[in-house]
Amino acid sequence: MGGIYMDCLKNYRSNHPSQRVSNLRDRDGSGQGTGEFWKLRCAHLMDPCFDAIMRGNRLLDAVESLIGPNIRVVVCQGLYKPPYKGHQFNWHQDNHYFQIDKPDGVVSCWLALDDVTIDNGCMWVLPGGHRHVAKHDVDSSDGSSYIPGVDETEAVAIELKRGECMFHHGLMPHRTLANKTSSHRRALVIHYMDTSARLPQSRVQEPAQNTPVIRGAGAGEP
Numbered sequence: 001m002g003g004i005y006m007d008c009l010k011n012y013r014s015n016h017p018s019q020r021v022s023n024l025r026d027r028d029g030s031g032q033g034t035g036e037f038w039k040l041r042c043a044h045l046m047d048p049c050f051d052a053i054m055r056g057n058r059l060l061d062a063v064e065s066l067i068g069p070n071i072r073v074v075v076c077q078g079l080y081k082p083p084y085k086g087h088q089f090n091w092h093q094d095n096h097y098f099q100i101d102k103p104d105g106v107v108s109c110w111l112a113l114d115d116v117t118i119d120n121g122c123m124w125v126l127p128g129g130h131r132h133v134a135k136h137d138v139d140s141s142d143g144s145s146y147i148p149g150v151d152e153t154e155a156v157a158i159e160l161k162r163g164e165c166m167f168h169h170g171l172m173p174h175r176t177l178a179n180k181t182s183s184h185r186r187a188l189v190i191h192y193m194d195t196s197a198r199l200p201q202s203r204v205q206e207p208a209q210n211t212p213v214i215r216g217a218g219a220g221e222p
Helices: 002-015 048-055 057-067 094-098
Strands: 038-041 071-081 089-092 106-112 123-125 156-158 165-169 174-176 185-194 213-215
Touching: 002 038, 002 048, 002 071, 002 185, 048 057, 048 071, 048 185, 057 071, 057 106, 057 165, 057 185, 057 213, 089 094, 094 106, 094 185, 123 165
Parallel strands: none
Antiparallel strands: 038 071, 071 185, 071 213, 089 174, 106 165, 106 185, 123 156, 123 174
16 A cells, blocks of 8 residues: 555656646645655545555544534545655644634544654644644744643553554544654545534635545435
8 A cells, every 4th residue: 555655656746747736735844944744635636546545444434423424525535654764743633724613513534654653753632632722833844733831741652553443533633743763654544524504615615526425415416
């Protein structure tokens, strides 16, 4: 699966040499060009394997148990931290970016395409932090949002083997640190939402295939 990711990344870079933000990002963690982070947005449209995973009953059964039977994809993305220089992401809540209007209407599935460890940039979470909406500031070095002043004493690292996944609430504070190892750190991250919630207007304007309804009422409709 990691090989499929790299093929998609190679193809996308060759076909969109000027693309930087909306589908593919080269992120500088220090402001000096030393950190990289690559994102394939709408990965399910780039390879049928990713689409099959996103729609697979094993994942959707788990998602249904968390947010209900009517399920839409907010975004499916492939994330990559290269060896030695993979950029870190600070504490944040996914729904700060998504702006879905139902507090318990979003769940994220983070599927490891490589073994992920503390050293190569696994997920860290703050148990219980999903109970409230956190204030976010903007990092002037790269434009990303982050939660300031986080008490990290209760933070938990989620190390995974290749093929394992974790689910987290749309308001769960989480971060990933830099990849300091010689190994790749790739993941397929699928954000699902309850279709009774509303997408923000900016997402509604995207093609329907970017945010398909894949289970329950409306599934399979254009």
